[in-house]
Amino acid sequence: MLDSLARLGRVGLAMLASLGRAHLLLISILRGLPSMLVRPRLLLVQIYGVGVLSLLIIVVSGLFVGMVLGLQGYYVLSQFGAAESLGVMVAASLVRELGPVVTALLFAGRAGSALTAEIGLMKATEQLSGLEMMAVDPVKRVLTPRFFAGLISMPLLAALFSAIGVIGGWFVGVGLLGIDDGAFWGQMQNKIDFDEDLVNGVIKSLAFGLVVTWIALYEGYDATPTSAGVSRATTRTVVQSALAILGLDFILTALMFGG
Amino acid sequence: MARIRLSEILVGVFMALGFVALFFLAMRVSNLSTAATGEGYNLTAKFDNIGSLRVRAPVTMAGVRLGRVEAIDFDQETYQALVTLRIEDRYDQIPTDTFANIFTAGLLGEQYIGLDPGGSPEVLGNGDRIEFTQSALVLEQMIGQFLLSKAEEGGE
Numbered sequence: 001m002l003d004s005l006a007r008l009g010r011v012g013l014a015m016l017a018s019l020g021r022a023h024l025l026l027i028s029i030l031r032g033l034p035s036m037l038v039r040p041r042l043l044l045v046q047i048y049g050v051g052v053l054s055l056l057i058i059v060v061s062g063l064f065v066g067m068v069l070g071l072q073g074y075y076v077l078s079q080f081g082a083a084e085s086l087g088v089m090v091a092a093s094l095v096r097e098l099g100p101v102v103t104a105l106l107f108a109g110r111a112g113s114a115l116t117a118e119i120g121l122m123k124a125t126e127q128l129s130g131l132e133m134m135a136v137d138p139v140k141r142v143l144t145p146r147f148f149a150g151l152i153s154m155p156l157l158a159a160l161f162s163a164i165g166v167i168g169g170w171f172v173g174v175g176l177l178g179i180d181d182g183a184f185w186g187q188m189q190n191k192i193d194f195d196e197d198l199v200n201g202v203i204k205s206l207a208f209g210l211v212v213t214w215i216a217l218y219e220g221y222d223a224t225p226t227s228a229g230v231s232r233a234t235t236r237t238v239v240q241s242a243l244a245i246l247g248l249d250f251i252l253t254a255l256m257f258g259g
Numbered sequence: 260m261a262r263i264r265l266s267e268i269l270v271g272v273f274m275a276l277g278f279v280a281l282f283f284l285a286m287r288v289s290n291l292s293t294a295a296t297g298e299g300y301n302l303t304a305k306f307d308n309i310g311s312l313r314v315r316a317p318v319t320m321a322g323v324r325l326g327r328v329e330a331i332d333f334d335q336e337t338y339q340a341l342v343t344l345r346i347e348d349r350y351d352q353i354p355t356d357t358f359a360n361i362f363t364a365g366l367l368g369e370q371y372i373g374l375d376p377g378g379s380p381e382v383l384g385n386g387d388r389i390e391f392t393q394s395a396l397v398l399e400q401m402i403g404q405f406l407l408s409k410a411e412e413g414g415e
């Protein structure tokens with residue numbers, strides 16, 4: 001009885017300690033900002049790895065998500081004789097929800113896992129300790145550029161996803177199903193509000209970018225320095241990122257659109 | 260060196276693409292290009308019942324959108340709804356005896372304010388009040404009146 005209570009307590013304490021380490025890591029990552037600004041090349045290389053290499057999967061998924069939304073939305077809306085509202089439906093669901101959320105999920109799988117594996121392996125092969133031996137702070141040198149690369153890339157990727165998705169919906173709705181072109185764009189512009197929809201979508205994607213990159217970097221930095229440890233850390237990154245994205249999305253949606 | 264140059268170019272392309280996408284969403288998808296928010300002048304109107312009129316609902320004349328509903332308040336003295344309308348600056352020739360109605364777009368659509376121009380030579384300016392208003396049609400009241408009139412017919 002007491003043993004199981006103690007086990008529960010140990011799990012709880014370990015979770016709290018891990019949460020605390022994650023926040024301490026975030027603080028020291030942010031402290032590295034000035035030294036990173038001196039060397040923008042480090043950031044550039046990471047934006048290439050995190051953002052540019054994620055472009056293909058984001059663009060292709062955005063296109064297909066938009067086209068599927070167009071097909072399914074047309075099926076439902078045409079039953080109410082409101083097929084012209086397809087543009088509103090496609091754009092609203094992409095800009096508000098699907099753009100930031102699906103992009104963040106793909107981003108966690110494509111870029112987050114790679115970050116964790118890279119940093120975990122750096123730790124396992126003692127490259128991080130090597131940097132420390134040379135009096136280079138591994139957090140400032142390795143983690144900070146990756147963090148800001150994720151933070152910058154994520155909103156841009158989400159905007160691309162939404163834009164491509166709208167074009168995909170337009171292609172299906174106007175091109176294949178014969179909805180009027182003017183009605184498609186006109187109703188969309190009438191109903192999609194810049195402040196309420198677009199700005200909130202960008203805020204969401206920024207928040208997801210922060211959370212995913214943070215989880216990925218922390219899991220890599222905190223990984224047990226063995227092959228099994230790095231593999232576990234990579235799995236944890238993807239699972240925890242996905243859970244955090246979906247939970248955070250509910251909270252943000254409730255705050256932004258619930259009232 | 261060539262590799263670094265290539266990655267620089269690709270990052271530049273990526274960021275440019277991202278900003279183009281944001282710009283596309285702002286100008287083509289959202290109302291940023293059509294809505295001239297912030298600029299304009301305010302008119303007020305008192306309604307006995309505004310139905311389900313909301314803030315940001317369109318204000319139209321002859322079907323053309325002139326502005327939007329800026330705020331909705333309750334007047335405790337007259338027990339009426341005090342609606343503030345924001346009209347775009349370029350529409351500055353609205354006569355003082357204009358009539359404000361609350362209409363419904365479609366059978367069950369959202370409600371908006373339709374203005375019927377009067378014949379007065381004087382025009383409304385910032386802060387002026389539209390005197391003549393007509394309340395929203397509330398579907399339940401109409402059904403109630405209809406039933407009442409039917410019942411009266413049956414009684415005779």
